[in-house]
Amino acid sequence: MSEPGPLGLSLRAGLVLFAFALAFTTLMALTYNATKDTIAASTEEEKMKLVNEVLPPGDYDNALLADYVEAPPAPLLGVDRPARIFRARKSGAPAALVLEAVAPDGYSGAIALLVAVRANGEIAGVRVTSHRETPGLGDYVDIRKDRNKSRPWITRFNGLSFGSLAEARWRVKKDGGEIDFVSGATISARAVTHAVARALKYALENRDKLFSAPSQSRL
Amino acid sequence: MSDSVYRDIAYNGAWKQNPGVVQLIGLCPILAISTNLVNAVSLGLATILVMAVANLAVAALRNLIPYEIRIPIFILIIAALVTVVDLAFNAWLHSLYLVLGIFVPLIVTNCIVLARVEAFAAKNPVWESTFDGVMMGVGLVIVLALLGALREFIGAGTLLSGIELIVDGAQPVQILPADYPGFLIAILPPGAFFLLGCLIAGKNWLDARAAARARPVRPPAQSVPT
Numbered sequence: 001m002s003e004p005g006p007l008g009l010s011l012r013a014g015l016v017l018f019a020f021a022l023a024f025t026t027l028m029a030l031t032y033n034a035t036k037d038t039i040a041a042s043t044e045e046e047k048m049k050l051v052n053e054v055l056p057p058g059d060y061d062n063a064l065l066a067d068y069v070e071a072p073p074a075p076l077l078g079v080d081r082p083a084r085i086f087r088a089r090k091s092g093a094p095a096a097l098v099l100e101a102v103a104p105d106g107y108s109g110a111i112a113l114l115v116a117v118r119a120n121g122e123i124a125g126v127r128v129t130s131h132r133e134t135p136g137l138g139d140y141v142d143i144r145k146d147r148n149k150s151r152p153w154i155t156r157f158n159g160l161s162f163g164s165l166a167e168a169r170w171r172v173k174k175d176g177g178e179i180d181f182v183s184g185a186t187i188s189a190r191a192v193t194h195a196v197a198r199a200l201k202y203a204l205e206n207r208d209k210l211f212s213a214p215s216q217s218r219l
Numbered sequence: 220m221s222d223s224v225y226r227d228i229a230y231n232g233a234w235k236q237n238p239g240v241v242q243l244i245g246l247c248p249i250l251a252i253s254t255n256l257v258n259a260v261s262l263g264l265a266t267i268l269v270m271a272v273a274n275l276a277v278a279a280l281r282n283l284i285p286y287e288i289r290i291p292i293f294i295l296i297i298a299a300l301v302t303v304v305d306l307a308f309n310a311w312l313h314s315l316y317l318v319l320g321i322f323v324p325l326i327v328t329n330c331i332v333l334a335r336v337e338a339f340a341a342k343n344p345v346w347e348s349t350f351d352g353v354m355m356g357v358g359l360v361i362v363l364a365l366l367g368a369l370r371e372f373i374g375a376g377t378l379l380s381g382i383e384l385i386v387d388g389a390q391p392v393q394i395l396p397a398d399y400p401g402f403l404i405a406i407l408p409p410g411a412f413f414l415l416g417c418l419i420a421g422k423n424w425l426d427a428r429a430a431a432r433a434r435p436v437r438p439p440a441q442s443v444p445t
Contacts, residue, residue, distance in 0.1 A: 013288045020284075020292050024299035031303045035310035042313045135254045136375045136406050144381075 051086065051098055053143075054116035054125030060088035060095045069210060070218045071099075076202035078102035078110075078195060082218070085210055094119040094211045097203050100129075103195030107187040108132040111141065113195055117203040119211075122161040126154055126196050131188075138188030153189070156180065157196055162204070170197035225350055232354025238331045239362025240419045245331035249363060250411040252322065254374070257381040259367025260360060262322040267356030269304060269326045273297045274340040274352035281341050293336045301327040331355065362418065369414050374405035 004012065044065060051064060068084045077083055079102050086098040096118045103111040111131040116124035128142045139145040146152040156179060171177025172190045181189035203210075206219075213219055232238075238245055248266075253259040276296050277284075284292050305323045308316040326332065335355050340348035371378055376395030383389055404410045 009287075013285055016283075016285055017288055017291060017295075020295055024295055028299050028302050028306075031306045035306045038310035039306070042309070046317075134403075134407070136401055137403060 050114055050127060050129065051116075053127050054114055055088060055096055055098060056124075059118075059124070060090050062087075062089045064088055064098070067215050069213045069216070071206075071210070072219060074202055076198045076205075078104050078198070087211060087215075088116075094207075096124055097207070097210055099199060099203060101195050101199035101202075103191040105187070105191045105194070106131060106133055107138045107185070107191075108134065111188070111191055111195070113192065113199070115196055115199045115203075117200055119207070120161070121163065121200075121204055121207075122159055123157045123196065123200060126157045126192075128154065128192065133188045134185070137182075138185040140182055140185070141188050141192045153180065153182070154192070162200065167197065167201070170194070224347060228347060228351050229354045229357075232351065232356075232358045233361065234358070236355075237358040237362060237422070238334075238355050239359050239366075240415070240422045242331070242334070243419075244334050245329040245359065246415075248322070248325050248329050249359070249366065250408055250415070252325070253363055253366040253370055253411060254406050255371040255380050256364060256367040256378055259363035261319050262325070263356065263360030263363040265319045265322045266326050266329065266331075266359055267353055269297075269301055269323065270332055270335060270352035270356045271349050272300050272304060272352075273332050273336055274348040275345060276300060277336045277340040278343060278345045278348035284341070289341060290333075290337070293333060293341075297332055297336065298327055331359065362415075365418060366411065366414055370405045370410055373402050373414075374410065375399075375401050 047065060064086050067089070068086045070082045071077075071085050072082055073080050074083070077099065079100065083100055087094070088096040088098065096116050098114065098116045101113045101115050103113060109132050111133070112129045114127045114129050116126075118124050131139065131142055133139045133141060135145070140147065140153050143152045143154050146154070165178055169178045170193060172179045172181040172186055172193055174181065174186050175190065177193070179189065179193045209219065236242055239249060245266075248262055252262045273296065277293060280296070301323060305320070308320060308323060335352060339351045343351070368378060371380065372394060376393065376397075376399035378392045378394055379389070380391040382391055405414070
């Protein structure tokens with residue numbers, strides 16, 4: 001082969017780069033196809049495990065993950081995209097709503113929550129699903145990082161309702177409310193407390209609409 | 220290939236050219252993740268895997284890659300392989316993925332991978348390159364484990380917190396009394412810099428001591444060649 005000119009060189013380089021891009025994109029596409037069903041199944045399982053933490057499996061008897069409505073973005077939930085709200089039913093009667101909420105005002109960004117609200121307006125359970133709070137300080141809002149294993153902070157909300165605790169008292173004690181916090185890490189507790197109260201308010205305001213909408217519909 | 224080649228690669232990765240305390244590349248994940256021992260070692264193990272795979276692939280393809288455009292091709296290969304490893308982990312080793320999973324995409328930002336591909340795998344045969352990737356990863360694990368353990372111990376007074384997520388029934392070790400208030404700066408990013416500095420100083424001190432011992436006691440002129 002004769003020595004190629006500059007044009008030939010760059011053409012060759014471009015072709016080689018194209019060939020590599022094609023080969024490795026194919027590799028990624030094949031892997032994606034081979035793994036996507038397994039990944040979807042384990043994601044589903046993960047979700048179910050998380051739902052079981054906020055709502056005891058014995059409290060409902062429907063296929064919870066299949067019975068959802070797509071709710072439009074709601075400021076009360078802190079989400080800016082349509083959110084799935086899952087509906088738990090016991091013998092057909094409304095049992096609880098499981099909704100995702102976001103506390104936008106965590107110490108280092110948003111704190112994502114999963115909140116289960118029973119049909120009677122009580123909180124069944126709350127879990128932090130993702131956060132970036134300071135390790136060892138504000139991360140006690142995440143039950144796995146809470147050093148108080150016997151009575152983790154996040155379980156404080158279990159069984160609470162606006163009936164048992166007036167809406168205005170849903171604040172950390174430092175702000176004149178009823179919710180404990182770990183001193184030095186008020187911001188995380190405050191953000192979660194406010195977000196849970198807002199999610200509860202949203203669930204109460206939309207309860208009937210949410211339960212009566214057909215499954216997998218958009219609200 | 221002789222054993223001494225592999226021995227040199229191992230010594231380079233784990234000590235002489237240790238990526239964490241000598242080459243000082245890949246600091247971004249080191250400083251971000253080494254807040255406790257379990258996270259640090261988990262990131263290190265994921266890095267070993269990615270470096271071994273990346274070095275293997277580049278060494279196998281090294282004769283097909285034109286010199287002028289090698290860097291974009293390396294990046295393409297590394298990014299694609301990390302994606303594949305991430306997906307495969309998620310699908311087939313899900314319990315492990317829950318622990319290491321969040322670290323795997325982070326590794327693509329770790330320039331130690333690109334550095335070894337460019338400095339070693341692009342010029343060396345396949346198995347040596349794979350071994351180099353593993354040993355550089357091991358060197359990183361050692362530094363990460365030390366840094367993670369120190370930061371966790373000083374910052375929170377515990378060791379192995381989070382182990383219960385990996386091994387069922389295992390419990391973190393509380394070393395300092397439970398009412399230890401914690402020393403937050405060790406866990407925050409500045410603490411990582413301080414302690415990494417101490418580790419580098421410690422390594423240099425050990426090297427200097429070893430060099431002083433190796434120096435002949437009598438002047439070299441009088442030493443007898445063996």
